[in-house]
Amino acid sequence: MREWLAADNPVDARDATMRSYDAVLAELPGLLVLLGDDDPRIRTRAAYLLAWFPEAADTSVPLLLALARRQPDPVTTATAFVSAGIIGTPALSEEFGPYLDVEGRLVRWAAAISIARLAGRAGAMPGMNEYDDLLERVSARAAASEQHRPPVTADALATAEERLAFPLHPLLAALYRQVGDGGFGPEYTLFPLARTTAAEEDTVVDGYLDRVPPSDADTWWSWPKGVVPILDWGCAMIAAVDCLSEDGTVLVFDPNAITDQDLAGAWHVDAGSLAEWLRTWLAGSGWYEEDMVDEEFDMPLWADAASRL
Template identity: 50%
Template sequence: MTENEQQLLTRVAAEARNTRPSGWTSLPAPVDEATVTRAEAALGFRLPPLLAALYSRIGDGGFGPEYGLLPLFDNPPAGGPAAVTQYLANRASGHQNPDWSWPEGVLPISHWGCAMYACVDCRSPRATVLLYEPNADEADHAWYVDAPSLADWLRTWLDGTGWYEDDEGAAEPTPWTDFRIRTTAKAS
């Protein structure tokens, strides 16, 4: 992990100790390395180092924008799913409706409400954060790039500059053009 990511973790930890997202009354304890390893085994891919550090150094969810990060395995207090559970369910549901297949390696990490999720593309080198917006008319229009990296996504939360803020100048997510490539590649 880079020095900048270490500094970012320090900022995130301070914010996580001082604020609670909707539905959370306390910050859960961090998970141990065995839990991260178990999550990676269940998912079939490794978590990006910064994401693993969020869970293992700060808390098992319960911090971040809106409803906060999802826990890896346990249900959050607001009754939503855990990240691993949601990913596996989303991947399984794609077999029922191929037009709405869930891309491999795209882990939901935060629920926005209305079935929308912030997701980390664990296959991208920078851990791109994607917005899944299933209320779109077509599957191609359900995926957006929220931030070029997980670090950038965390900074927008800390700085109050995310698209979800009331700030008129906040950048809107752009369409994720790799959706079809990433969902049709598994079918071949």
């Protein structure tokens, strides 16, 4: 806008908007004290306001994080997190990580949204244009499946990610938004995203939530955060995608390999990335293909299993 006016373009409503913006920016140092106001509604609105002024991020972000850490009010905490995620740098992702496991769903959602936004800004996750060709090939193959279901809506995906309290890996999300709501893929095909009828058994969202034990549960059982089930291989073995990994590592959970309640030995790496896993399926060269069976084939153990369980 400033460049527009400097080039002697006509002054219009945009000029008034910029003048208003600059007026608030000039007073921002005085408004920062509102983050410590006694009224939680004022603290929340002050946190929201700071998201509009990335120029002041060096000052605002530390204050927003400090506000979030000391807040008992989840709305204020979530607002502070989202604002920091909007104006902060990718290095902030580590600040939000521990909040993915807190009890409050709203705070978990805000932390996940902030991490996803910062990761996208850093280029940590490939842009969807890199997946365009792969998605087209998967769509063509999926169309031939009798179990193929229409893609989910944007609202359905948003609801799913809110229930999970973390975003799906971008490619996995694109599969459900652009290709279909399950019913395609290797062997028994991908699960639906979420249950729509009581008759549906396993789904990505409900399967994950059913497998994660309550935080206060007294049990040896555990399921890694951010790892969603996507397909049943049979014999109780489950294919899953690590949505917290950069490439969407595809894992296989084999409960038959559990010994002495040690779950780490049940997790194996099927493919280093979801893209690689899909390309292997399209090429007909997966370990599960009838003419590819190798009795000596052995998947490597998932190195991160012990630390994520």
